[in-house]
Amino acid sequence: MTDIAALADLLNSRIRDVPDYPKPGVLFKDIAPLLADAEAFGALTRALAERAKELGATKVVGLEARGFVLAAPAAFAAGLGFVPIRKKGKLPGEVFQKSYDLEYGSATLEVQCDAFEPGEPVLVVDDVLATGGTIGASLDLVQQAGARLVGVVVLMELGFLDGRERLTPHLGGAPLDTLVTV
Numbered sequence: 001m002t003d004i005a006a007l008a009d010l011l012n013s014r015i016r017d018v019p020d021y022p023k024p025g026v027l028f029k030d031i032a033p034l035l036a037d038a039e040a041f042g043a044l045t046r047a048l049a050e051r052a053k054e055l056g057a058t059k060v061v062g063l064e065a066r067g068f069v070l071a072a073p074a075a076f077a078a079g080l081g082f083v084p085i086r087k088k089g090k091l092p093g094e095v096f097q098k099s100y101d102l103e104y105g106s107a108t109l110e111v112q113c114d115a116f117e118p119g120e121p122v123l124v125v126d127d128v129l130a131t132g133g134t135i136g137a138s139l140d141l142v143q144q145a146g147a148r149l150v151g152v153v154v155l156m157e158l159g160f161l162d163g164r165e166r167l168t169p170h171l172g173g174a175p176l177d178t179l180v181t182v
């Protein structure tokens with residue numbers, strides 16, 4: 001088995017399915033057991049940090065809230081800065097704003113206008129790619145704030161929701177890696 005396949009198996013084995021949460025019909029992928037497992041959380045953090053360095057990122061961007069939990073330790077492990085993209089009304093000062101739909105609702109995301117140096121290479125990290133609404137809006141914000149997207153890494157892709165296809169126009173040719181696909 002390859003290292004990538006072994007990592008995927010380890011991570012997948014620590015993600016719990018919760019049917020009908022937060023709404024009937026949604027199969028929620030709960031990453032709490034993965035975060036609570038030092039081996040799996042450590043392996044995930046090291047994989048994200050390695051990818052950030054490989055791609056030459058200088059900042060790792062995390063998406064509120066679960067994306068923060070993955071992106072911030074990865075940024076630290078890679079010796080890079082961390083930038084939060086937050087839900088509306090949480091960031092002080094001037095912000096760029098983007099509204100979007102997600103699998104079970106809709107929301108607005110924001111990033112601080114001065115979060116990046118012009119053209120700064122950044123990696124975007126989140127836990128789940130479902131419809132692609134959250135990451136798509138975030139990539140638009142990263143671009144609006146003047147950074148250069150070098151890649152996106154997502155822990156788990158829900159392939160049946162076609163988020164990858166929806167994201168393609170927002171990627172500008174940058175790679176989208178997903179560690180586990182279901």
Ligand SMILES: O=P(O)(O)OC[C@H]1O[C@H](OP(=O)(O)OP(=O)(O)O)[C@H](O)[C@@H]1O
Binds near residue numbers: 064065067127131132
């Ligand atoms: O591809 P999409 O359909 O946009 O869905 C994926 C997003 O949904 C979840 O975030 P949520 O907004 O539920 O927030 P949380 O991380 O604060 O729990 C998840 O963490 C992703 O960011």
Ligand SMILES: Nc1ncnc2[nH]cnc12
Binds near residue numbers: 030102131158
């Ligand atoms: N099915 C799902 N499980 C966990 N997080 C999600 N975000 C959007 N859809 C999700």
